[in-house]
Amino acid sequence: MFDWLKRGAPEPRKGMPSPRLDEQAFKRRYGEQFNDPAFEPLAADIDRITEVAWQAYRDSRKSPRTRKAGHGFADPDYDRVDWLEARQAIERAKRMNERSKRRRVLIVNGSPRSEHTCPGEMSKSYRFVEIARKIFKAGGAEVEILDLSRLAAEYGRKIYPCKACFSTAAALCHWPCSCYPNHSLGQTQDWMNEIYPMWVAAHAVMIITPVHWYQATSPLKLMMDRLVCADGGNPDPSSTHGKEAREAKALELEGWDYPRHLAGRLFSVIVHGDTEGAENVRRSLSDWLKSIEMVPAGPKAELDRYTGYWKPYATSHNELDDDMDLQEEVRNAARTLLAAAVARKEGTFVAAGQSLTDPRQK
Template sequence: MPSVELGEEEFRERYLQQFADPKFADLKEELDRIAAVAWDGYSNSRKAPVTAKAGPGYADPDYDLSVDWIAAKAAVDAAQREYDSADRPPRLLFVNASSRSEHTCPGESSKSWRMVKMAADLAKADAAEVTILDLSRLASEYGRNIYPCKACFSTAAPLCHWPCSCYPNHSLGQVQDWMNDIYPMWVKADGIFIVSPVNWYQVSSPLKLMMDRLVCADGGNPDPTLTHGKDAETAKAIELDHWNYPRHLAGRLYAVVSHGDVEGAENVRRSISDWLRFMKLEPAGPKAEVDRYVGYWKPYAISHDELDGDLGMQGEVRNAAATLLEAVKLKRAGKWVAAGASLHEPRQK
């Protein structure tokens, strides 16, 4: 594929674009020095400028791992210990997948956010521990990024590290990646509740970014020293030899609500549900999967009024949350029946 390498002049021009505010003009000499350091990091590919030895528990304890990844792995491991603990209330993660909010250009909150609040409030009232992941912050909050998946998994499963080690990439300025905070949210949750609008017949762009970056949770490698970082040939040999595709989120339960105004809601709900099922999460029940139309072929200007008037839709959202919470309680009590759970999988991927 064509080279993506930049020359120093072009790199410098791009780097300094973030300081276009005239208020930075008095800092030109300082910015010149900073840009020179950034160029040095870029030209020498210092993706992970700060590392530490992997230490005990890794295939190669002497391998230098990024301290960013070490911290991310520690957070995921801590979340798994929380998930495994018995003496705690049921824990649900609610995901608002709409990028719209009143804090930036649209100037108005989304219907998805309102539905998430309806569902989360019901769960809180029933003594559940609730976390809300508001993906609209990608568009409205400073320093919130989810970078695209590089599809390491498609080269070889062990090349895809759990949690993802592709970011941050300091040499490319790909920092402030939100996924290292998001992975533990998923790991420690008993149930996941996703509300997504239809965006051009598809899930929303923030949700799709998160979906792609969660590929490492489904067969990803928890030990980057096995593959010496990103050594593709080593990873291929490991996959062909013995890889067992660990399902890091298997057994969590889920509910999905998709909503549109013209068409596509059914397909969005199915695509989210299919993705979750493939990762070995389990549907909480028929009432936990909802696809509906709010303000069908009506002006967008009255869409919130349409939701206000659609008491049936509001009721279905709350029922989906109640179904998820009921299923989580049953599972934690050992009363959940997942038929076929003990059957041998004839294929992994």
């Protein structure tokens, strides 16, 4: 076992109340997903499945299927399948980013609104996505769209919250995130292992989002928090034998290099609102992207505007129809981002100070 005491690492603090459920409470909660009367003829089968799920929970079988990490890891005997597959997807995306002759742009739709679920109407954010997409396509870029509204509208789409491993020790936050899936807790179908490669493969990222209560939307914030591992995260979970907090503390205290896995990618941010908060959200998103060492494409690529200012929500799409200036500003943001991406490829894009080393890490 790792000799963390000799390496001067403090012992992790404990004392919070346990969230563990007893067998009765677990089975009652697990059974709630079978509330539809159509499941009633299958009650005996469901009872057997529930018993297996209880045993997995009781025994904390987070990753029941494993294989050895193998050559190239600090501990070649470390077992984990889910993380290895996610890592391989990121490595493929990295090669795609390096070898692609065309500029690759990721457009993120941060709105949860969709006509395919309760709101019954598309979002204005998605309309902006389509406006920008046409500019990128016309300019010869490869475009990928990450539509976060699918969290609210598509079966089985989930982004689980960040567990804040980084705050225990930088080395405990793995790149890509190894907190999920956690089969013993039923935390499966996490979308992030598909999202990480999208960001890695991109040369440029455009985020388009509305304001929700003076803040970024909940789907967007979930993704942002889970991208913490892209900024200083540990690319080798075997070095901490998974989530051994004491080992991670020792590694950080020996001197952590804070690898910036998305550094150098260009970005654009477009934030729109109906009444208040657009400027603050645009600024906070831009600050976040700069903090992970992504690079602003230029002033025209960062935009905060209002549609139908203090007018009825029911007519907001009509207001956008009439606001041709705003539509053109979105096109200009896309043109700016694409021009910056092309200039970066040609070696003519200059971001003053980019080569300087920050004296303070995260």
